Amino acid sequence: MGILFLFMPKTISTYINTKTNAAPLAVFRIGFGLMMLLSIVRFWSYGWIETLYINPKFHFSYYGLDWVKPLGNYTYIIFVVCGLSALCVALGLKYRIAIITFFLSFTYIELMDKTTYLNHYYFISLLSFLMCFLPANAYYSLDNLIKKKEYNQIPKWTIDSIKLLLGIVYVYAGLAKINSDWLFKAQPLKIWLPSKYDLPFIGETLMQQHWFHVAMSWSGMLYDLCIPFLLLYRKTRWVAFALVVFFHVFTRVLFPIGMFPYIMIVSALIFFDANIHERIISVFRTLFKNIKTTRTKLKTQVYHYKRQNLILPVLTVFFTIQLLLPFRYVLYPGELFWKEEGYRFSWRVMLIEKTGYAEFKVVNGKTKTSFLVNNSDFLTPLQQKEMSTQPDFILEYAHYLGQHFESQGHENLEIYVDSYVALNGRRSQRFIDPDVDLLKQKESFKPKNWILPLKDEIKGL
Amino acid sequence: MLKKIVFILSIVSVIVACSSSDDSNGGSNDNFDRTALLTNYADNIIVPALVNFQSKMSDMETAKSDFINDINQTNLNILSDAWLEAYKAWQHVEIFNIGIAETLSADENSGFVVFFNRYPVTVSDIEAGAASGNYDLNAISYYDAQGFPALDFLIHGVADSDTTPLDKFTTNPNFEGYANYITDVIAQMRTIINTVVSDWQGSYRDSFINNTSSSATGSFNKMVNDFIYYYEKGLRANKIGIPAGNFSVDPLPEKVEAYYKNDVSKELALLGLETIEKVFNGQAIVGSGASSQSFASYLDYLENSQLRDDINAQFLATKQQIQSLNNSFSQQVMEDNTQMTQAYDLLQGAVVLLKVDMASAFNVSIDFTDSDGD
Numbered sequence: 001m002g003i004l005f006l007f008m009p010k011t012i013s014t015y016i017n018t019k020t021n022a023a024p025l026a027v028f029r030i031g032f033g034l035m036m037l038l039s040i041v042r043f044w045s046y047g048w049i050e051t052l053y054i055n056p057k058f059h060f061s062y063y064g065l066d067w068v069k070p071l072g073n074y075t076y077i078i079f080v081v082c083g084l085s086a087l088c089v090a091l092g093l094k095y096r097i098a099i100i101t102f103f104l105s106f107t108y109i110e111l112m113d114k115t116t117y118l119n120h121y122y123f124i125s126l127l128s129f130l131m132c133f134l135p136a137n138a139y140y141s142l143d144n145l146i147k148k149k150e151y152n153q154i155p156k157w158t159i160d161s162i163k164l165l166l167g168i169v170y171v172y173a174g175l176a177k178i179n180s181d182w183l184f185k186a187q188p189l190k191i192w193l194p195s196k197y198d199l200p201f202i203g204e205t206l207m208q209q210h211w212f213h214v215a216m217s218w219s220g221m222l223y224d225l226c227i228p229f230l231l232l233y234r235k236t237r238w239v240a241f242a243l244v245v246f247f248h249v250f251t252r253v254l255f256p257i258g259m260f261p262y263i264m265i266v267s268a269l270i271f272f273d274a275n276i277h278e279r280i281i282s283v284f285r286t287l288f289k290n291i292k293t294t295r296t297k298l299k300t301q302v303y304h305y306k307r308q309n310l311i312l313p314v315l316t317v318f319f320t321i322q323l324l325l326p327f328r329y330v331l332y333p334g335e336l337f338w339k340e341e342g343y344r345f346s347w348r349v350m351l352i353e354k355t356g357y358a359e360f361k362v363v364n365g366k367t368k369t370s371f372l373v374n375n376s377d378f379l380t381p382l383q384q385k386e387m388s389t390q391p392d393f394i395l396e397y398a399h400y401l402g403q404h405f406e407s408q409g410h411e412n413l414e415i416y417v418d419s420y421v422a423l424n425g426r427r428s429q430r431f432i433d434p435d436v437d438l439l440k441q442k443e444s445f446k447p448k449n450w451i452l453p454l455k456d457e458i459k460g461l
Numbered sequence: 462m463l464k465k466i467v468f469i470l471s472i473v474s475v476i477v478a479c480s481s482s483d484d485s486n487g488g489s490n491d492n493f494d495r496t497a498l499l500t501n502y503a504d505n506i507i508v509p510a511l512v513n514f515q516s517k518m519s520d521m522e523t524a525k526s527d528f529i530n531d532i533n534q535t536n537l538n539i540l541s542d543a544w545l546e547a548y549k550a551w552q553h554v555e556i557f558n559i560g561i562a563e564t565l566s567a568d569e570n571s572g573f574v575v576f577f578n579r580y581p582v583t584v585s586d587i588e589a590g591a592a593s594g595n596y597d598l599n600a601i602s603y604y605d606a607q608g609f610p611a612l613d614f615l616i617h618g619v620a621d622s623d624t625t626p627l628d629k630f631t632t633n634p635n636f637e638g639y640a641n642y643i644t645d646v647i648a649q650m651r652t653i654i655n656t657v658v659s660d661w662q663g664s665y666r667d668s669f670i671n672n673t674s675s676s677a678t679g680s681f682n683k684m685v686n687d688f689i690y691y692y693e694k695g696l697r698a699n700k701i702g703i704p705a706g707n708f709s710v711d712p713l714p715e716k717v718e719a720y721y722k723n724d725v726s727k728e729l730a731l732l733g734l735e736t737i738e739k740v741f742n743g744q745a746i747v748g749s750g751a752s753s754q755s756f757a758s759y760l761d762y763l764e765n766s767q768l769r770d771d772i773n774a775q776f777l778a779t780k781q782q783i784q785s786l787n788n789s790f791s792q793q794v795m796e797d798n799t800q801m802t803q804a805y806d807l808l809q810g811a812v813v814l815l816k817v818d819m820a821s822a823f824n825v826s827i828d829f830t831d832s833d834g835d
Contacts, residue, residue, distance in 0.1 A: 051830070051831075118834070118835045120835065191822075195675050195823075195824035195825075196675060198674050198679075255834055256832075256833060256834050257834055257835065258834075260833075260835075355816075355817045355818075355820055356817060357812065357813050357816050357817045359809075364710075369711075371707065371708055372707050374708060381828030381829070381830050382832060384828070385828070418809075422817045425821070425822075427818055428813055428818050
């Protein structure tokens with residue numbers, strides 16, 4: 001936990017054994033659980049389980065995880081499990097089982113189809129994984145009532161680990177914005193903001209101004225880089241929190257980003273001192289004071305990990321991976337934003353606007369007869385949109401088409417794609433080598449040499 | 462704590478206040494005038510084309526009545542001419558699957574088009590319908606047994622065991638059934654177009670031009686989607702690509718538009734392309750007086766005139782290639798299909814320009830799906 005150690009003045013072992021008030025983690029657990037429950041209910045109520053996971057004939061899988069698929073109508077059960085476990089997390093009821101169940105079910109949902117990949121879903125998976133190791137039910141939980149004891153002190157590092165994860169998300173998102181498209185061309189905000197012309201007051205004015213696009217880009221970058229530090233520092237904390245609220249509400253107004261802004265706002269509360277969280281909990285206590293539990297006096301103790309020497313190395317590895325993974329793109333030649341090799345799982349948020357077109361040609365290698373594929377016969381509009389701009393989708397889809405037409409009795413199959421992509425306001429250019437038989441290419445972590453290079457340069461991290 | 466909350470609220474309100482006051486000193490409001498664009502589309506392009514089509518439909522119905530009252534080859538020829546005039550006028554309106562038009566059928570992508578131009582026609586459904594009198598033109602299974610393609614067969618095609626097209630209405634054992642069928646098909650088409658025109662002339666015109674929302678249901682967004690859908694499907698695939706065999710192992714000459722009349726498929730395709738060009742550039746299709754406020758002028762506004770020029774150049778090259786083809790595309794496919802596939806390739810070139818470059822410049826999502834972004 002390299003960076004974590006920067007925060008602490010004393011030696012490692014004293015830091016590890018430092019205790020702190022358990023209230024912030026309890027409030028975080030409640031907020032997280034409720035937000036997740038709300039997210040699941042919202043997702044379901046919009047009919048997205050059906051449109052995204054049940055209706056499509058074909059699902060795009062992550063490399064090596066093609067066994068993770070929607071389960072037809074049983075998919076709803078996964079969402080039920082996920083929602084109920086989120087509720088149990090909020091209540092602190094059988095917390096350990098609940099959070100592990102939540103982590104597994106939520107992650108399974110996210111892995112079912114990479115068409116729906118979003119950085120904030122990835123964030124939820126990581127955070128819930130981390131929370132499996134934290135004593136978030138130590139204080140103000142139903143588990144306290146069951147076990148008839150509560151812990152008002154927990155190791156300080158448990159709360160710091162959440163701050164660290166949040167810090168990584170923000171700082172890496174900020175680092176990714178240090179590139180010439182974002183800072184100097186104000187792309188893709190320059191495409192997105194003017195199309196919000198129908199917002200009241202600012203739509204026809206600010207949103208149309210070039211200087212405003214540039215200002216938004218720079219302030220977005222600075223915000224991401226600075227906000228974790230401003231939240232850590234007591235004197236700037238309230239201002240920082242105000243910025244968090246403003247920034248996320250503003251992005252919520254501008255973009256269809258669902259629950260993410262609210263999740264980040266609630267998460268940022270973790271940076272506050274325990275007395276704030278005690279007040280929040282006392283509000284809960286007044287709200288629920290009518291529910292008279294058998295008011296047996298809870299024994300108050302200090303929380304001690306039974307297997308801290310096992311958990312700490314696991315989390316150290318976890319955070320080391322988090323710090324390194326976003327930089328894996330340096331192993332791939334060519335422009336990251338164009339080829340998207342090593343793009344996901346790296347907190348690259350809102351950086352690219354891509355529009356693509358991919359038409360597949362099925363060729364009989366012997367007779368040289370061919371025909372074109374109508375993508376809407378196989379893919380939903382959202383899948384087509386994602387597929388047309390991302391090489392790994394194009395390859396996976398080509399292999400799916402290969403299997404489909406082979407099963408229909410076509411022989412000597414070769415599949416080629418005629419594809420064009422426009423990136424961040426540039427004119428479109430050919431994306432995939434049209435002379436490469438995609439069926440001969442295999443998915444792997446190696447660079448895909450059949451992606452044509454971007455005829456332009458984007459400087460930066 | 463209360464102080465801090467007040468402090469936060471005041472910061473937020475200052476930021477919001479600054480954001481909205483700065484610009485009023487900024488001078489000109491340089492936002493593109495969508496209302497002007499939509500007004501041009503509605504008043505100068507869409508409604509005149511629909512009204513023109515409606516009157517051609519009315520002429521066709523008159524010709525049909527004359528024919529039914531006095532069944533002979535001369536009257537059938539007059540009906541054929543009226544059919545062609547109406548079919549040509551249809552090429553100018555198929556693209557406008559918007560407003561009430563898109564709600565009229567069970568096919569949400571095709572909307573009112575299913576009642577006019579789904580081809581190839583399924584002749585066996587017409588023959589069975591004429592024999593039994595049992596058919597429902599509103600049923601999905603009859604979408605490909607009505608409209609212009611069905612009339613094409615009824616006027617120009619030869620039914621099973623007949624020798625001439627006219628036999629359907631004279632010597633064929635089901636001659637009454639065929640007369641009823643042709644009457645019902647035209648009645649259906651007239652009902653639909655009357656519904657569409659009266660909606661535009663009623664309340665829809667105003668709600669169309671006033672819906673300047675940037676959302677997927679905004680009129681501009683829908684126009685872009687309809688435009689690209691018609692270009693890609695109605696024009697590129699249906700008229701050229703499918704008969705040329707681009708989507709099948711072998712060419713399919715029997716899938717051309719107006720297969721039974723046969724020598725008009727080029728004329729109809731060129732009219733479809735003309736519609737595309739005029740809508741893109743904001744010119745009146747029928748009559749005159751358009752303001753040129755259009756997709757093209759929006760590209761100019763976005764400082765992307767190069768793209769506008771490239772798109773128009775691609776349209777021109779496509780038009781020249783199509784003009785060089787046989788009047789009958791099925792003949793062209795059978796005699797020299799490479800000319801057809803070349804026309805397809807030229808059409809395809811503009812698909813990329815429209816669906817990728819133009820849609821991206823407009824920041825309009827094609828086939829919008831409701832889901833979260835990052």
